[in-house]
Amino acid sequence: MKKKFFTAVLLGLGVIGYGMFEEQKAQDSASKVSAVAPDWAAIEVWPNLETTTVDVQPDPNRRITAIILDDSGSMGSDITAAKQAVIDALDAMHEQDRVSVVALNAGTVLPFSTVKQARGDLVRALSPITSDGNTPLTAALQHARKLLEQEAGTARGFGTFRMIVTTDGQANDNPALDKAVRSLAQSTPIQLTTIGIDITGGHVLRRSDLGSFVDVANVGALEAALEAAIAENTDFTAITDFAESER
Numbered sequence: 001m002k003k004k005f006f007t008a009v010l011l012g013l014g015v016i017g018y019g020m021f022e023e024q025k026a027q028d029s030a031s032k033v034s035a036v037a038p039d040w041a042a043i044e045v046w047p048n049l050e051t052t053t054v055d056v057q058p059d060p061n062r063r064i065t066a067i068i069l070d071d072s073g074s075m076g077s078d079i080t081a082a083k084q085a086v087i088d089a090l091d092a093m094h095e096q097d098r099v100s101v102v103a104l105n106a107g108t109v110l111p112f113s114t115v116k117q118a119r120g121d122l123v124r125a126l127s128p129i130t131s132d133g134n135t136p137l138t139a140a141l142q143h144a145r146k147l148l149e150q151e152a153g154t155a156r157g158f159g160t161f162r163m164i165v166t167t168d169g170q171a172n173d174n175p176a177l178d179k180a181v182r183s184l185a186q187s188t189p190i191q192l193t194t195i196g197i198d199i200t201g202g203h204v205l206r207r208s209d210l211g212s213f214v215d216v217a218n219v220g221a222l223e224a225a226l227e228a229a230i231a232e233n234t235d236f237t238a239i240t241d242f243a244e245s246e247r
Helices: 003-030 040-045 079-091 115-126 137-154 174-187 217-228
Strands: 065-069 100-101 105-116 161-166 193-196 210-218
Touching: 040 065, 040 174, 065 079, 065 105, 065 137, 079 115, 079 161, 079 217, 100 115, 100 137, 105 115, 105 137, 137 161, 161 217, 174 193, 193 217, 210 217
Parallel strands: 065 100, 065 161, 161 193, 193 210
Antiparallel strands: 100 105
């Protein structure tokens, strides 16, 4: 009887182990995705839209940046420091560059304007923003893309177009976000940078073929990360952990 019992236990453990192995194998297979190759034909005609307002003399050296601010409920009291980080990050921009700020839940906080004008408007614009709601990264990214495309139409495609995302969590709908980010990388010249605040584990925005991702230990390090991203510093190793930047 004991022999039969132990045999049954071993068989049971074998079945469980095999099931776990197959599940892990499926997860590994799902994570092995092919790199996204740029569609140069689509990028060449981007943004491919008509506009009634066109710059007479567009500046090819101008940087046009959309900043996405995480105002989800998980930010809690950190939202105050996050808003200040966005405000202070404007100091790293040239006055005639263009900038817009989009919040995940509140939508457009600051429409595109010159950095010079934004420095006077952003404090007031961010004042009513609080931490509330989920993490609709997909909708925010698509909204910021639309704003950038409108700016690109006005500038006749001249300039450097960038999207900087700040977030402390996963999106509500990762498959939709994956599709949106793939499209951004494949069919537009928009440079995507994501700053993850105290995020553990995987994240759809970590894929190096879709954009750059930097981890910061806490919201206290967000300002430095934003400034580095704005300055197009691709080496974030020095700002991933600030001993003096405690919550």
